[in-house]
Amino acid sequence: MQADPTEMRLRELMLASLDGDAAAYRKLLADLGKHLRPYFTRRLTPAFASHAEDLVQETLLAIHTRRMTYDRNRPFTAWLHAIAHHKFVDHVRRQSIRLTVPLEDDAPILAHDDNTDAVARRDLDAVLDNVPTRTSDLIRRTKIDGASVAEAAAAHGMTETAAKVSIHRGLKALAARFAGGPK
Amino acid sequence: MTDDLIDRLAAHLKPVRYMAMQRQLIGALLLSGVLAIVAMLMLLGMRPDMQTAAVTMIYWTKFSYTLALALLGLAATLVLARPGGRTRWPWLAAVALVALLVVLAVIQLARADDMMPMIMGSSIIRSLTYIPILSLPVLLASMLALRRMAPTRPALAGFAAGIMAGSTGAWIYAFACTETGMMFLALWYTLAILIVGAVGAVFGRFFLRW
Numbered sequence: 001m002q003a004d005p006t007e008m009r010l011r012e013l014m015l016a017s018l019d020g021d022a023a024a025y026r027k028l029l030a031d032l033g034k035h036l037r038p039y040f041t042r043r044l045t046p047a048f049a050s051h052a053e054d055l056v057q058e059t060l061l062a063i064h065t066r067r068m069t070y071d072r073n074r075p076f077t078a079w080l081h082a083i084a085h086h087k088f089v090d091h092v093r094r095q096s097i098r099l100t101v102p103l104e105d106d107a108p109i110l111a112h113d114d115n116t117d118a119v120a121r122r123d124l125d126a127v128l129d130n131v132p133t134r135t136s137d138l139i140r141r142t143k144i145d146g147a148s149v150a151e152a153a154a155a156h157g158m159t160e161t162a163a164k165v166s167i168h169r170g171l172k173a174l175a176a177r178f179a180g181g182p183k
Numbered sequence: 184m185t186d187d188l189i190d191r192l193a194a195h196l197k198p199v200r201y202m203a204m205q206r207q208l209i210g211a212l213l214l215s216g217v218l219a220i221v222a223m224l225m226l227l228g229m230r231p232d233m234q235t236a237a238v239t240m241i242y243w244t245k246f247s248y249t250l251a252l253a254l255l256g257l258a259a260t261l262v263l264a265r266p267g268g269r270t271r272w273p274w275l276a277a278v279a280l281v282a283l284l285v286v287l288a289v290i291q292l293a294r295a296d297d298m299m300p301m302i303m304g305s306s307i308i309r310s311l312t313y314i315p316i317l318s319l320p321v322l323l324a325s326m327l328a329l330r331r332m333a334p335t336r337p338a339l340a341g342f343a344a345g346i347m348a349g350s351t352g353a354w355i356y357a358f359a360c361t362e363t364g365m366m367f368l369a370l371w372y373t374l375a376i377l378i379v380g381a382v383g384a385v386f387g388r389f390f391l392r393w
Contacts, residue, residue, distance in 0.1 A: 020198030066333040068203040082267030
């Protein structure tokens with residue numbers, strides 16, 4: 001079986017860490033932080049993107065305190081994924097946050113470049129800043145995250161009609177401002 | 184901030200022994216098992232006819248049925264203590280074991296003149312009380328050990344630990360139990376073990392979250 005280079009490198013660091021090599025451990029945790037940040041950011045709605053850092057820290061802490069549950073003969077990334085996934089699900093449950101990705105999504109943590117996403121998201125954030133926060137969140141939920149109007153309305157405790165009106169007005173205002181067109 | 188955390192964690196790194204998780208769980212099981220044996224000797228005492236019972240088929244059936252279930256519970260607990268752990272064969276094996284015992288019990292009943300004592304015995308309440316009591320040390324010890332591990336299915340992990348504890352309690356109780364019916368064993372011992380399993384599942388649901 002041909003293991004991929006990331007798996008081999010991380011596993012080697014983990015094995016050294018389990019033997020008490022603090023330098024390898026520091027390198028491992030720093031590396032994992034870099035992989036975990038986009039992993040969580042991608043799974044949270046933009047409105048909750050700030051929770052990603054908390055989740056990274058919680059996951060690193062869990063990796064530390066529960067490192068004896070890693071089986072030295074098994075893939076490290078699978079173990080890591082199981083912990084990160086658990087932390088994410090637990091976080092969502094506690095916060096009852098709307099998800100951007102279904103829980104069953106088993107996309108790999110590694111090898112994801114979040115740079116392009118970040119650029120697109122920054123533009124989007126800048127545009128949506130021009131309407132009230134609640135309106136922009138409703139637009140995000142319905143137009144970007146793919147939630148139904150009813151779900152988005154429920155999240156804000158609004159009626160469906162009110163949410164529809166709010167989304168419509170928000171989009172109209174944005175169109176007026178950015179499309180340069182008439183009313 | 185995350186960098187501070189990494190520094191602190193790296194500063195507190197201690198080596199992990201080979202098979203540390205297995206050692207902790209099995210160690211917890213053995214220590215608490217000894218405690219349960221002492222409790223059995225103090226509360227109930229060995230059955231008085233141990234000498235003659237030790238050569239009977241039913242005694243060894245009790246002995247091996249409960250011991251096998253305890254080992255299957257241990258195997259399941261060890262898998263479920265790891266993140267993402269999934270279990271299948273320990274449960275299938277446990278069901279097969281119960282089915283096998285029921286078959287043996289039916290054969291025994293078919294040969295018996297009077298079925299009822301073989302089924303109802305004379306100590307249902309006693310079994311259903313003492314098996315869970317004698318399971319408590321193992322249940323508590325395995326829960327404490329599991330808390331330091333990473334079960335991503337806490338209720339199922341708790342159930343597995345409960346089956347392990349209940350079967351260990353039943354194995355210990357068998358040294359004090361004078362019932363001779365295999366159907367008694369199949370019904371009431373199994374029920375007592377399942378009760379402890381259910382308690383473990385509820386415990387796990389709330390106590391093993393992380």
